[in-house]
Amino acid sequence: MTTVVPTSEEDPVLSVVRFTAEMSWADAGAETAEPEVNRLCVEAQKCMIEGRWLDLVSLMLASADIIFSKASEKDLECVFTIMCNLVKKPESLDQVHEMAELISAKIIQQPNDKPALRLKILFNLYNLLENPYSRFCVYLKSLKLATAGKVTEHILSSIKMMDNFLKEWNLGVKDQRELFLAISNILKESKGSTKDSFMFLTKYLETFSSEDASNMTEAKEEAASAIVDFVRSPDMFKCDLLDMPAIVQLEKDGQYGPVYQLLKIFLTQRLDAYLEFEAANSALLKTYGLVHDDCISKMRLMSLVDLGLNESSQIPYSVIKQALQIDDIEVESWVVKAITAKLLDCKIDQMNQVVIVSRCTERVFGVHQWQDLRTKLVTWRGNIAGVISTVQANKITEDSTQAVQGLAIR
Secondary structure, X not given: OOOOOOOOOOOXXXXXXXXXXXXXXXXXXXXXXXXXXHXXXXXXXXXXXXXXXXXXXXXXXXXXXXXXXXXXXXXXXXXXXXXXXXXXXXXXXXXXXXXXXXXXXXXXXXXXXXXXXXXXXXXXXXXXXXXXXXXXXXXXXXXXXXXXXXXXHHOHHHHOOHHHHHHHHOOOHHHHHHHHHHHHHHHHOOOOOHHHHHHHHHHHHHOOOOOOHHHHHHHHHHHHHHXXXXXXXXXXXXXXXXXXXXXXXXXXXXXXXXXXHHHHHHHHOOHHHHHXXXXXXXXXXXXXXXXXXXXXXXXXXHHHHHHHHHOOOEEEHHHHXXXXXXXXXXXXXXXXXXXXXXXXXXXXXXXXXXXXXXXXXXXXXXXXXXXXHXXXXXXXXXXXXXXXXXXXXXXXXXXXXXXXXXXXXX
């Protein structure tokens, strides 16, 4: 095994150029190989003298495919460490960005060949860069490499720090979209990351506005996917999808209109509406991999939440039975399921056959809910102000009474 360790006064960069050139021309014979190796070394030296760092990187990358197939992983890491360090040479941030783009693009070309090592090289390159946008571009390529090379487990820990990264990168809308969608797709393949995948898909959809109609059509497939993910999830009972422009555009769409209708049923209606929809769209549910029985179970819980929000605080068993289309003996078990899922805070009054609701989860939290919250806060503030005024008035009265009593004693 050959390892690139400079042992002479030759520059490490020239050592790498010589090493890769010799490997590239190894099968051509000494008479052909030696002049080519010398030519490449002379050209590399000239680039260094003239400060043409981008040309130097291009020259070094010309043999990248060959050394990935022939060199050991230890040699590969050494070669690319020296190559990546060249990004610290130019003073121009634009040139640094071009070099980073060139190196990272080459690294991800063969994602199935030593993907973990390629990912490690990209991370090393990322840490050498000072320009936030250049860092973002390298990170985005690492996401693509991890996905194509099936080594997403190496990228998951970095996704947890995404809030900090976003503050540093300060991305525009287009870059945000590409990033959020890439992360969502990675998390979708990771066990136990369904909610996080849905969150990043939602972030992606939020980047589209009603004024962005020309670009919004590109989000139709992802919008439908977000709806299906929400409906399929057994433990997601609320979302803000319904009023998003990227979602609303599906309402009158020939292909995705029924999917939007399904979301509306799950967020605003009850079980009977779902059953009517399913009777007319059973093939659609199967197309998206939605299981009818699972949908019924979720809609029963959603219907129970709707009862808690729209009926009186005391819901008779008979009303629950009718809305959930269940037997008498099942009422309490479904209420317990809703409590366990933290959808309801309530008490079960078995003697009077009623459920006394003290709190309900909102299925949708849009403009109307914000207005209701504002009204409640204004009322609460008014009540608090009234209490404070009463306390102050009582205190003044008490102080006055004590003062009069003091005069009387004197």
